[in-house]
Amino acid sequence: MLKVEHLSLQLPYYANWWRRCWAEVLRDVSLEIHPGEVHAVVGAxxxxxxxxxxxxxxxxPAPCRQTGRLHFQGQPLTAARQRQLRGRDLALIPQSLNALDPLVRNQRQVSWAAQRAGHTPASARDTATQALDHYQLNAGAQQAFPHQLSGGMARRVLTAMAHVSRAQLIIAxxxxxxxxxxxxDRVLNALAxxxxxxxxxxxxxxxxxxxxLxxxxxxxxxxxGRCVETAPAAAFQGEGSGLNTDYAQALWQALPDNQFGNPLTSTDEQAQNVA
Ligand SMILES: Nc1ncnc2c1ncn2[C@@H]1O[C@H](COP(=O)(O)OP(=O)(O)OP(=O)(O)O)[C@@H](O)[C@H]1O
Incomplete structure (x- = not known):
């Protein structure tokens, strides 16, 4: 569905106040994401x-220097196509909670996301309510403004917006x-x-x-800024001998609750094990 080939990116910074230099923040990044797949990008x-x-x-941010090729659903992903597909076929669950409009009630923001995806206003309202219910945001939270929510609740509103967007690719x-x-676990399982x-x-x-995992x-x-390794999730087991790079192995072996051989389970499964 999405193919990234040799993507490099440079952003400007200023030396001695006036001399513009370029910092390479992405270098030769390539990866592919297929329909029906969760592809994790992990890094410090x-x-x-x-x-x-x-x-x-x-x-x-402008200005920047970008090289490499992006393809989405077999077609080049140009700037014009990105503008056209953003919020429709391509959805982002942003890291920053500032992405929520502080002056608009949470339910309405999710409803707008559903309308952008093609729902009528009436069905968008219902869809938004269902999505917010799904993420355990009650009627009070749905009718509140973003600043009246905890950080975790606001993050669930952003996830609900991506949920209703009908996007083919969700970037979380x-x-x-x-x-x-x-x-x-609820949010991650909903993405899965x-x-x-x-x-x-x-x-x-x-x-x-x-x-x-x-x-x-x-x-x-x-x-x-580089892709060190892309591996199937199944390679992260045992001592990580299925991994090709020392860095990926070290990252795996350094996990605090790594039992070397016990696949990691979700909190729900861990809770069931304890029960
Ligand atoms: N607008 C910008 N101008 C200049 N440098 C930037 C800009 N945004 C990010 N960077 C730099 O690019 C590098 C990568 O930033 P990025 O935000 O992608 O990291 P990240 O892996 O998402 O980190 P985190 O997990 O902390 O969010 C960092 O060194 C950062 O300082």
Missing amino acids: SGAGKSLLAHALLGLL DEPSVGLDPQQR ALARGEGKAVLLITHDLRHA PIAQRVTIMRQ
């Missing part, structure tokens, strides 16, 4: 994950940050269900491999 803070997401959606940038373990049940492609961006089919590890 500053690895370039959000910039990759913004490049796919045409949301990069740290969708579980600030959520308690149950809510985190969109891929599995509805054939959508999900690009899950996270700094925590533990959040990616229970739902992802493939994992790309990023470091300092």
